[in-house]
Every structure is written in C-alpha cells, then in structure tokens.
Amino acid sequence: MAEIHLKHEWAVARQIAYDCADRVAEESLPLAAALNRVLSEAVFSAQDIPHFDSSAMDGWAVNGSPPWIFVSAGERLFPGQASAILTGGNLPLGAKAVLRSESGLVTTDQEGLPVLNLSPEAKPGEPRSGQHIRRSGQEASAGELLLPVGTELSPPALALAALAGADVLRVSGRPRVELFFTGDEVIGHGIPEVGQVRDVFSPQLAAVLESLGGTVLGQRRLSDDLLETTEALEKSEATVLITTGGTGSSSADHLHTAISQLGGELLIDGVAMRPGGPSILATLPANGAGSGPRYLVGLPGNPLAAFMALLTLAEPLLAGLNGEQRPETFELAAGVAIEPLAGRTRLMPYRELYGLASPVNKAEAAMLRGLAEADGVLIMPPHGVRMGEPVQALRLPWKL
Numbered sequence: 001m002a003e004i005h006l007k008h009e010w011a012v013a014r015q016i017a018y019d020c021a022d023r024v025a026e027e028s029l030p031l032a033a034a035l036n037r038v039l040s041e042a043v044f045s046a047q048d049i050p051h052f053d054s055s056a057m058d059g060w061a062v063n064g065s066p067p068w069i070f071v072s073a074g075e076r077l078f079p080g081q082a083s084a085i086l087t088g089g090n091l092p093l094g095a096k097a098v099l100r101s102e103s104g105l106v107t108t109d110q111e112g113l114p115v116l117n118l119s120p121e122a123k124p125g126e127p128r129s130g131q132h133i134r135r136s137g138q139e140a141s142a143g144e145l146l147l148p149v150g151t152e153l154s155p156p157a158l159a160l161a162a163l164a165g166a167d168v169l170r171v172s173g174r175p176r177v178e179l180f181f182t183g184d185e186v187i188g189h190g191i192p193e194v195g196q197v198r199d200v201f202s203p204q205l206a207a208v209l210e211s212l213g214g215t216v217l218g219q220r221r222l223s224d225d226l227l228e229t230t231e232a233l234e235k236s237e238a239t240v241l242i243t244t245g246g247t248g249s250s251s252a253d254h255l256h257t258a259i260s261q262l263g264g265e266l267l268i269d270g271v272a273m274r275p276g277g278p279s280i281l282a283t284l285p286a287n288g289a290g291s292g293p294r295y296l297v298g299l300p301g302n303p304l305a306a307f308m309a310l311l312t313l314a315e316p317l318l319a320g321l322n323g324e325q326r327p328e329t330f331e332l333a334a335g336v337a338i339e340p341l342a343g344r345t346r347l348m349p350y351r352e353l354y355g356l357a358s359p360v361n362k363a364e365a366a367m368l369r370g371l372a373e374a375d376g377v378l379i380m381p382p383h384g385v386r387m388g389e390p391v392q393a394l395r396l397p398w399k400l
C-alpha cells in the first residue's frame with residue numbers, strides 16, 4: 001500500500017525549521033575572520049591607548065622659546081632645545097610642544113651651528129604648550145572596556161580591537177554551510193544545448209546564504225548518482241547542507257535515498273505550498289568532523305521553487321542556529337483579488353505600488369523573471385484574498 005504522505009502546512013514548516021536549530025557554539029577567531037560577528041567576550045585595552053606620548057605632526061619637539069638649538073633625537077630637552085620628530089614618534093622627555101615643520105625654519109648662528117626659529121608661516125603664539133602632542137592614555141586607559149559583549153564587529157570595531165592589542169576574539173558561532181547542486185543536465189558556463197540547463201544557483205546562492213547568517217565553506221555540482229551524492233553529504237564538514245534538485249522520486253532523484261542511507265531523519269518531507277512543494281528538511285548524524293548536529297535543506301530544482309524553499313526553511317533554520325529571532329513576516333494590502341487554492345499556501349513574488357502588493361508575472365516554479373523584479377513575496381493563504389485585504393508577506397534577503 002502506498003505510504004500516506006501529508007505535507008506540512010507552510011507556517012508549521014517554517015516554525016519546525018526554526019525550532020529544530022540548536023544554537024551553534026561560540027568560537028575564537030583571528031580578527032580578520034571576525035568581521036560582522038557578535039562578540040561573546042568583551043574587549044578591554046591591554047595598556048593605555050596611546051601607550052606613549054607622541055607627536056601628531058612631522059616637525060620638532062621643543063622646550064622653551066625660540067631660537068632652539070638641536071640635540072639628538074631621543075635626548076632629554078632643556079629650555080632652548082629641540083630635536084627632530086615624525087608623526088607618531090616617541091616624544092622625548094622635557095618636550096613641551098611640537099612645532100610643525102611648516103612653522104619652523106632652520107638657519108645657522110654666528111658660529112655656523114644650525115638653529116631652529118619660527119618661520120613666517122608660524123601662527124601667532126605657536127607653539128602653544130602641549131601643541132601637537134598626543135598624550136598617552138588620551139583615548140583609553142589600560143583595562144578600560146572598549147567593546148562590550150554583544151558588539152557587532154564592524155570594520156572600525158575590529159580596528160579598535162587591534163588597537164587594544166587583541167589577536168583573537170571570542171565570538172558567537174555562525175553555522176558553516178556547503179552547497180550541492182545536483183543534476184547531470186546542469187552546466188556551469190555558456191549556452192546550454194537541448195536537454196541541458198544553465199546552473200542558476202552557483203552564481204548567487206552562496207551569497208544569499210552568507211546574508212542569511214551562514215559561512216559558506218564551498219559549493220559543488222553533483223551528478224545524478226546515489227553513491228556520489230551519499231558520499232558528498234556524508235563527508236561534508238558543514239552544519240547546514242543545502243542541496244538543489246533531486247527532491248523527486250524519479251530514477252535520477254537520489255536525495256531521499258541518500259538521507260535514509262546516511263541514517264538521517266526527515267523533519268519535513270514536503271510543504272503544502274506552491275511553488276516549492278517538494279522541499280525537504282532533515283537532520284544528518286554528526287560525521288566526526290568536529291560538528292554537532294547537521295541539517296540538510298533540500299531545495300527543489302525548479303529555480304523559483306528553490307528560492308521559495310530557501311525562504312521557508314533555510315532562513316528560519318539559520319536564524320535559529322545563530323540564536324536570532326525567528327524572521328518576521330509583515331502585512332500589506334493586496335492590490336488584486338486572488339482566487340482560492342485548496343490546501344496550499346502560495347508564495348507569490350509581488351511588486352508594491354502605492355502600498356498595494358500585486359503578484360508579478362512570470363512567476364511559475366521554473367521561472368525567474370518575476371522574482372528578479374519583485375519587492376517581496378506574498379504568503380497567499382489557501383482561501384485567497386479580496387482586493388485591498390491584508391496579506392502577510394516575506395522580505396527578500398537581498399532587499400533588506
């Protein structure tokens with residue numbers, strides 16, 4: 001007897017994808033790898049910042065009033081003495097100010113020895129006491145809190161961590177993602193022949209997953225071969241494995257068999273939605289690559305269906321793994337009436353005009369033109385809507 005198979009209702013599927021995710025563990029990363037991560041241990045300054053008195057200008061460190069005679073760089077200065085210094089240079093003891101190079105003029109005295117005087121460019125009163133000196137500790141004292149827990153590491157925050165003397169930062173974990181594009185007919189470059197199809201996922205899906213909070217380890221194409229598929233999934237060191245195609249039950253579709261041979265558990269085997277009905281969410285056993293639980297999101301091969309499956313399952317899964325809130329839907333008014341479709345939520349790319357959302361054309365499962373011009377995606381309930389009625393909608397990750 002054929003197995004009775006019930007697809008999950010759309011909102012339930014989305015909730016399952018969020019709830020099944022165990023937050024990934026914190027990790028320590030070198031600064032350059034920590035961009036946009038969230039700090040889980042605060043950063044304090046290792047010493048005063050700056051940690052020595054220095055010059056803010058190229059010129060001379062001086063003590064007293066002109067004329068100044070020169071002493072060697074680094075020697076203590078007494079009144080009437082000066083020594084050359086560069087921007088950022090260690091200020092010698094006894095220095096009371098720095099005279100900018102533009103404001104000084106080196107001449108010789110009666111004995112032919114060089115002396116420093118003010119140039120015609122010097123401003124009245126120059127050099128003031130303390131002028132052009134960067135004082136030690138003026139930005140922070142040793143031990144001061146610079147970046148609290150929870151800081152999102154922007155470029156200047158990372159620069160500040162370097163300034164503080166940090167080499168490695170403790171940050172919240174980010175799930176590692178690997179992408180597998182199945183299909184013998186799929187080609188990576190050029191114009192496909194009859195029976196072939198150009199791979200639409202490899203140029204962009206990794207970037208979408210990065211924007212959803214994943215760190216993409218890599219992507220590869222798989223032929224329609226069970227052994228190759230099983231081995232690739234088994235060996236992956238990612239926490240989240242994303243596949244495209246192969247969700248069906250034809251002789252070329254191996255995803256279900258591969259999951260079962262690997263001892264995986266199907267959490268979602270079909271969603272009552274269109275397009276993207278055959279979407280899959282499964283857990284896979286850990287494979288000794290240092291991973292905890294592993295998750296597989298099977299996106300259908302049809303391009304629009306794959307995008308809709310990504311928003312339905314991968315987006316909440318990644319949010320859960322990152323310890324973020326479940327992605328919210330928002331409300332909009334329908335710009336047209338939509339007929340009912342029993343038992344299925346329809347995900348309809350729309351364009352918004354004057355606050356009204358109208359489904360775009362060219363938005364069948366195997367198409368892309370509609371999505372490429374869409375502002376978001378309507379979550380059309382099975383009973384449809386009347387014109388002007390409120391409808392829930394999803395944001396597109398590339399429109400955030």
Ligand SMILES: Nc1nc2c(c(=O)[nH]1)N[C@H]1C(S)=C(S)[C@@H](COP(=O)(O)OP(=O)(O)OC[C@H]3O[C@@H](n4cnc5c(N)ncnc54)[C@H](O)[C@@H]3O)O[C@H]1N2
Nearest residue numbers: 181183186197198199200201245246247248300301302305
């Ligand atoms: N007898 C049935 N056939 C199909 C059903 C069904 O219920 N019964 N469901 C249809 C629906 S709905 C979908 S969606 C697809 C799901 O297909 P698969 O996930 O198994 O994907 P494939 O068969 O491998 O490919 C489907 C389609 O997508 C094209 N494709 C695949 N990969 C790519 C890629 N990287 N770039 C561009 N296009 C790609 C592929 O060539 C096919 O045209 O099954 C329906 N059939």
Ligand code: MOO
Nearest residue numbers: 275276277305365
């Ligand atoms: O649901 Mo399929 O996902 O129509 O293309």
